[in-house]
Amino acid sequence: MPVPSFTPYEGLLPSEADPATFPARAEALMAWFTQTGAPQLAAMASFLDSIVGEAETLVDAVAALRDEVDLEALVPTGQVGTFYAVDAPAGWLALRGQVVERAAYPALWAFAEASGALDESGADVAQFGPGDGATTFRLPDARGEFLRGWDDGRGVDAGRALGTAQTDANRAHHHKLYTASMSSGSVGGFGPGGYAPGVGGGNNIGTGSYQEAGNSGVQLVEDSGGSEARPRNLAVLICIKT
Structure with missing residues (x-):
């Protein structure tokens, strides 16, 4: 629909200052x-x-x-999300390693079967588990863990399967260890009939040499810190879409 036009009034407005017009x-x-x-x-x-x-x-x-x-359906089953809450929102399950019913979450169970992260033995708690093998399955346990992108053949974190857990580690590095040092040299003695203060005269003290003693074995630097290696972080609830 076209916008209607409006023609403004172009004449002179009445004015009390000009009563005649x-x-x-x-x-x-x-x-x-x-x-x-x-x-x-x-x-x-x-x-x-x-x-x-x-x-x-x-x-x-x-x-x-x-x-x-259904806007919830726009989020695919199996997507992992984090929430600032103690419980998972509707349509999500917290990854606490709990066992759930296959019949209650058929889409998630189908996702687990096709994910490549289903440990049939049930030993790896970082992966999906088969539960009782018939009516239940176990969710991964993500509590207290950092998430890391799967290497997938890149070679940065090689040799790992999807969904596997990894312990903490520090990159190999060196620390300097400083020790006191002494120089090598020789000492002179007194000949027959000589006199050494505090020793008696007429005795040969003799000559000798000395050398810095070397240190052998493993030198340890005093340790400090906690029970794990970690960056600064925030505690959130890691969940999966059902």
Whole structure:
């Protein structure tokens, strides 16, 4: 629908400062309003009403679409997410290594079977487990863990399967260890008949040499820190979409 046009009044407005022209100007203004202004304003009002009506129709259509479309379904089953909450929101399960019913979460069980991270032995708690082998399955236990991108053949973290756990480690490095040092050299003695203060005269003290004693074995640097290696972090609840 085209936007209605509006023609502004181009005549002179009535003014009390010019009483002689007031009647004629007022009559001309009224004629413009009756013939031009009012019809154009009515068309403009009708146009605005139609816009409001179309907007209301659009709002109703969006509401109906929202009711028909399950927004939760837009998040795929098996997606992992983190939440600042002690319990998982609706449609999610916390990864606590718990056993759940296959019948209660058929989509998640199908995902686990096809994920490549299902440990049939049930020994690896970082992967899905078979549960009782018939009616249940176990979720991975992500509590207290950092998530790391699967190497997938890149060679940065080689030799790991999807979903496997890894212990903490520090990269190999060196520490300097400083020790006191002494120089090698020789000492002189006294010949026969010589005199050494505090020793008695007439005795040969003799000569000798000395050398710095070397250190052997493993030198340890005093340790410090806690029971694991970790960066700064925030504690969140790791969950999986059902």
